[in-house]
Amino acid sequence: xxxxxxxxxxxxxxTEVKKERRLPLKGDVLVGVGDSVTAETIVxxxxxxxxxxxxxxxxxxxxxxxxxxxxxxxxxxGWVEQGDLIAESRSFFGLFKSSAKMPVAGTIESxxxxxxxxxxxxxxxxxxxxxxxxxxxxxxxEGEGVLVKTTATFVQGIFGIxxxxxxxxxxxxxxxxxVMDPSSINSSHKDKIIVGGSLVTMDALDRAxxxxxxxxxxxxxxxxxxRILLGYDLGVAITGSEEIGLTVVVTEGFGQMxxxxxxxNLLASRKGMKTSISGAxxxxxxxxxxxxxxxxxxxTRRSEGEAVQKHATGLVIGSxxxxxxEPHFGKIxxxxxxxxxxxxxxxxxxxxxxxxxxxxxxxxxIPRANVExxxx
Amino acid sequence: MAEVxxxxxxxxxxxxxxxxxxxxxxxxxxxxxxxxxxxxRGEAPTTVEAPFEDVTRGVLNAVAEVEDLTxxxxxxxxxxxxxxxxxxxxxxxLSTSSAGGGLQMMVAGVVKEMTAESAQxxxxxxGAIVMDVIASNDQRQPHERIQRIRALRPDMILLSGGIDxxxxxxxxxxxxxxxxxxxxxxxxxxxSLPVIFAGNVDARELVKERLETKTSLSITENLRPVLERENxxxxxxxxxELFLEHVMKHAPGYKHLxxxxxxxxxxxxxxxxxxxxxIAKEEGINVVGVDIGGATTDVFSVFGDVFNxxxxxxxxxxxSxxxxxAEATVPNILRWVPFDVEETDLRNRVKNKMIRPTTxxxxxxxxxxxxxxxxxxxxxxxxxxKLLAVGLKGVQQERTISDTFEQTxxxxxxxxxxxxxxxxxxxxxxSHAPRRVQAAFMLIDGFMPEGITELAVDxxxxxxxxxxxxxxxxxxxMEVFHKDxxxxxxxxxxxxxxxxxGAPCLEISLEMPDGTTESRSVNFGExxxxxxxxxxxxxxxxxxxxxxxxxxxxxxxxxTELGGGQVGVIIDARGRPLALPTDRVERVRKLSEWxxxxxxxPED
Numbered sequence: 004x005x006x007x008x009x010x011x012x013x014x015x016x017x018t019e020v021k022k023e024r025r026l027p028l029k030g031d032v033l034v035g036v037g038d039s040v041t042a043e044t045i046v047x048x049x050x051x052x053x054x055x056x057x058x059x060x061x062x063x064x065x066x067x068x069x070x071x072x073x074x075x076x077x078x079x080x081g082w083v084e085q086g087d088l089i090a091e092s093r094s095f096f097g098l099f100k101s102s103a104k105m106p107v108a109g110t111i112e113s114x115x116x117x118x119x120x121x122x123x124x125x126x127x128x129x130x131x132x133x134x135x136x137x138x139x140x141x142x143x144x145e146g147e148g149v150l151v152k153t154t155a156t157f158v159q160g161i162f163g164i165x166x167x168x169x170x171x172x173x174x175x176x177x178x179x180x181x182v183m184d185p186s187s188i189n190s191s192h193k194d195k196i197i198v199g200g201s202l203v204t205m206d207a208l209d210r211a212x213x214x215x216x217x218x219x220x221x222x223x224x225x226x227x228x229x230r231i232l233l234g235y236d237l238g239v240a241i242t243g244s245e246e247i248g249l250t251v252v253v254t255e256g257f258g259q260m261x262x263x264x265x266x267x268n269l270l271a272s273r274k275g276m277k278t279s280i281s282g283a284x285x286x287x288x289x290x291x292x293x294x295x296x297x298x299x300x301x302x303t304r305r306s307e308g309e310a311v312q313k314h315a316t317g318l319v320i321g322s323x324x325x326x327x328x329e330p331h332f333g334k335i336x337x338x339x340x341x342x343x344x345x346x347x348x349x350x351x352x353x354x355x356x357x358x359x360x361x362x363x364x365x366x367x368x369i370p371r372a373n374v375e376x377x378x379x
Numbered sequence: 380m381a382e383v384x385x386x387x388x389x390x391x392x393x394x395x396x397x398x399x400x401x402x403x404x405x406x407x408x409x410x411x412x413x414x415x416x417x418x419x420r421g422e423a424p425t426t427v428e429a430p431f432e433d434v435t436r437g438v439l440n441a442v443a444e445v446e447d448l449t450x451x452x453x454x455x456x457x458x459x460x461x462x463x464x465x466x467x468x469x470x471x472x473l474s475t476s477s478a479g480g481g482l483q484m485m486v487a488g489v490v491k492e493m494t495a496e497s498a499q500x501x502x503x504x505x506g507a508i509v510m511d512v513i514a515s516n517d518q519r520q521p522h523e524r525i526q527r528i529r530a531l532r533p534d535m536i537l538l539s540g541g542i543d544x545x546x547x548x549x550x551x552x553x554x555x556x557x558x559x560x561x562x563x564x565x566x567x568x569x570x571s572l573p574v575i576f577a578g579n580v581d582a583r584e585l586v587k588e589r590l591e592t593k594t595s596l597s598i599t600e601n602l603r604p605v606l607e608r609e610n611x612x613x614x615x616x617x618x619x620e621l622f623l624e625h626v627m628k629h630a631p632g633y634k635h636l637x638x639x640x641x642x643x644x645x646x647x648x649x650x651x652x653x654x655x656x657x658i659a660k661e662e663g664i665n666v667v668g669v670d671i672g673g674a675t676t677d678v679f680s681v682f683g684d685v686f687n688x689x690x691x692x693x694x695x696x697x698x699s700x701x702x703x704x705a706e707a708t709v710p711n712i713l714r715w716v717p718f719d720v721e722e723t724d725l726r727n728r729v730k731n732k733m734i735r736p737t738t739x740x741x742x743x744x745x746x747x748x749x750x751x752x753x754x755x756x757x758x759x760x761x762x763x764x765k766l767l768a769v770g771l772k773g774v775q776q777e778r779t780i781s782d783t784f785e786q787t788x789x790x791x792x793x794x795x796x797x798x799x800x801x802x803x804x805x806x807x808x809x810s811h812a813p814r815r816v817q818a819a820f821m822l823i824d825g826f827m828p829e830g831i832t833e834l835a836v837d838x839x840x841x842x843x844x845x846x847x848x849x850x851x852x853x854x855x856x857m858e859v860f861h862k863d864x865x866x867x868x869x870x871x872x873x874x875x876x877x878x879x880x881g882a883p884c885l886e887i888s889l890e891m892p893d894g895t896t897e898s899r900s901v902n903f904g905e906x907x908x909x910x911x912x913x914x915x916x917x918x919x920x921x922x923x924x925x926x927x928x929x930x931x932x933x934x935x936x937x938x939t940e941l942g943g944g945q946v947g948v949i950i951d952a953r954g955r956p957l958a959l960p961t962d963r964v965e966r967v968r969k970l971s972e973w974x975x976x977x978x979x980x981p982e983d
Contacts, residue, residue, distance in 0.1 A: 115551065349742050
C-alpha cells in the first residue's frame, strides 16, 4: 500500500543539480567538458532564421502575379540592402516605370507567381544560451548544448511565472507566515531575488518591478492578482514565457499560504548568495516545476558535509508530509498510521487515508491523495 | 480484431489498465464459475512527474495495489508478467491512455467571419484550445501573423479558406505565411508540425507545393465547400486523429507501455466510444455518454445509427479545471453552490486543484464546489458536442448567409434531448461521487435531459478498459460490463416548458412491482424522487399539465414503463430551459430544497 502517494517537492540543503542547456536549433557549443562556468557564461550559440517581411510586388508594379518573375531584378537567395531595387516594370513603350524596393535588408526567400508576393527574410537572429547556474560542464551535446553540474541548495516550487533569473538572494519577511510588505522592498533590492512570506500581493509585485527586483519567492499568490499581473485568466498551468518584468516562484500554492519553515529557514540561511531561479511550470506531460538553485562553494560544501543522495522510499510511518488540500492545507507533519482499509471522509468519500501528527500539535486523518512527501 | 496469442476461451486472468491524465487505474478480471467478473481494482497517481517521469511506474503501482488486495503476484522484473505461469502474471494485459494533456491549435482562413470562423468551429469542436485565428482580413500585417505563428508554437494548425472553386490566391498566401514561419511544435522536436488543409479543392496543389516539405501536411475535405454550408466533420476527425497520434504519445514512458501489451494501446476516448456504441446497439436506444477526466471531457452520442464523439481538450476536473472556471465564469459556477463562497476563495481553490491535480475533496464544502465545477464542465462539453454532432452522412448542416454572423445551435444537431433514452456518465467525479444521487443530479444539471431519460454511471470508472477488452474478448467485456460496470441510477422525468413557481406541472402514478401504486403531484420548481430498485420496472402514467411536454406533446398523457436504479425515479419539474433564481438568497433556498428532496448531501 505504499505505492499510492504524491511525490513531493524537493527542498534540499545540499544536493547535486544537473541542468541541460540546449539550443532551440543546432549551433555551436562554446565550452568543453571540465570547464568551470558561471550562470552568465555563454555555453552555446546559434542563429535563428530572421523575421519575415512580405512585399506585394505585383500590386506595387500593377502587374499580374504571373508576370512577377520577369520583372524581378534580384534573384531568390540573394542578399539585398534596405532601399535597394528588387523589381521594376516599364509600360507604355518604356515611358512609365514602376519599382519595388526592399523594405529591410535581407534575403529574397521566395517569389510567388500566384499571390504576387515576395517574401524577404531579415538577418538571422543570434541566440545565446547561458549556463544558468554556476558550476562545471560535465557533458557536451555536439552542436546542441551542454550539461552543467553544480552542488547547490535546491528548492522546487509548486507554481511559477516568468523565465530564468539570476541574482543575489535577500529576505524581506521575518518568517514564512507574514504577507510580503511592499514597503519592505527598496532600491537595495534592485537586481536581487527576494524571499517573502506567505503571500505576494499585487502591491508588492508592483513595488518589486518598480525597483528592478529580478525574482520573488513566496509561499502563495492570489489568483485574482495573478489575473491582473498576466492580463488574462490562466487556463492551464503552462508558464515560463510570460514577460512580466520579473520571475515569481510560489512554494506552497494559491492564496495566503505560510511558507514551510524548513523552506523559509533554508532560503534565509542562504541570504547574500548568488541564486538562479526559473518560473517555468508545466503540470502535464513532461512535468516542469519552478525552482530555486543556490550553488554552494567548496568551503560551504565541506563545512556542511558532502551531499548524500536520497532516493524516494515511498510513504512509510514516520515520513514527513505536507497536507495539500483543505481543511488542513499547508500543515506539515509526520505519518503515524497507514490503515489499509478504506475510510469514510466528511465528504462521505471512501478512500485510503493516513494518520498525521502535525508539527504544531494535533493529529488528523487525511486522504493519502491529499498529502505530499517532503523530499530531501 | 487484434491478435492475442492465447485462445480467448483459455484466458482466465486479465489485467486492464487505463493511464488517465491524473490517475492510473488497473482492473483485474477473472473467469470464475464459467463467467468473467471484476475481482478488484487498484489505482495510483499517473507518474508523468519527477522523480518517475514514466507512465509505466504508475501502471506498476496500480497493479501493485491489485497484488496487495488479492495476495497474488502479477509483476515480475518490473513488468506485468504474461502469460500467467506458476501462479504469476496474467493471461492478457491491455491498456488505454489519455495522459498527454490538451491540444493547442491555431486556425487560419481567408475571411475572418466566414472560412476562418468555420475553421475555428471545427477546431473547437474537435476539442482544441484555439490560440489564435489568422485570416487574410484580420487587419494584421503579414509579418505580424508570421511572428504570431512562431511565438505561439501550436500543436497543430488547421488551414482552411476558399469555397470550392473560389479564391486560391489568398489560400496560397496563407500557406506561404505558415511556410515562412517554419513553425516548430510545442512538444517533441522529433516531428514536424502537423498542418491540416481543409479548404478550396482547387488550392490543394498550391498548398502542397508550399507546405509539404516544411510540415506534416494532411488534406481533408473543404470545411466550407460553399458559402451556405459547413462540412466540419472531416476536418474535426482529422484533428482528433492527429491529437491522439502526436500529442498523447508524448507522455513520458508511453513507448515502454506499448511494448508490454500484445494489443495496441487504445486512446481512452476511443475505448469508451466502443462501449457506448455497444450499449446503444444491444438495447436499441439513443445514448449520450460522457467521460469527464482530469484534462479532457469526452462526450459521445449515438442517435439512430450515427455515432459522434467530441474531445473537449480544455475541460476537465484537475489539469484543466482552471479553464473550466475561465470558460464558465465565476457566476455560472457559483449558481450551483448552496452557500456563500467568495470569488477570491473559489479562484484560489480552483488554481490549487490545478497545480495539485491528484487531491480529492475531504470536506463536504470542497465536494459541493467540485461538483458545481463538474456541472459546468459537463454543460460546456455538451454544447461543444451538440455543435459537432450534426447531420447524417452525406447530409450537411445548412447555414444561410444571414446566419453567418450569428451561429447558433440549429435544428440540424442530431442531439434531440426528447429522443434521448439513456444518459451514461463516467469519469472520477461521477463514478466516485460518494452518493449515487450526486452523480445523477450532476448529469441532470449538466445535460438537462427532457422527457423520459434513463440515467447510469460507470461503477468504478472502468469503461475504458472494457472498451479495449471488447476488441479482443467481447464476451468477457460484456459480462463484466453488465454485472460489474454499468450502475443504473434510475429514470429522470423532466417535462419541457416553463411555468410559475408552485403551479401544477405534472402528475405521475407508478404501479410498483409489489402491486402498490405510488402517485405524486409535482409543482413547477420542485424535484422529487420515488424509490424504484435496480432491475425493477414500474408501469407509469405521466400527466403533464397543459404547458408542459413530457414527450408526447404539451399536456399529453404518457403511459410507459420506467426502469429503476440506485436512486429511483427522479421527477425534475424545474422546467426546460432551466431558469435558476437570480436572487442569491432565493437561489440558495431552491438549491437546498432540491438537494434535500433528493437527499443529495448529508444533513448538517
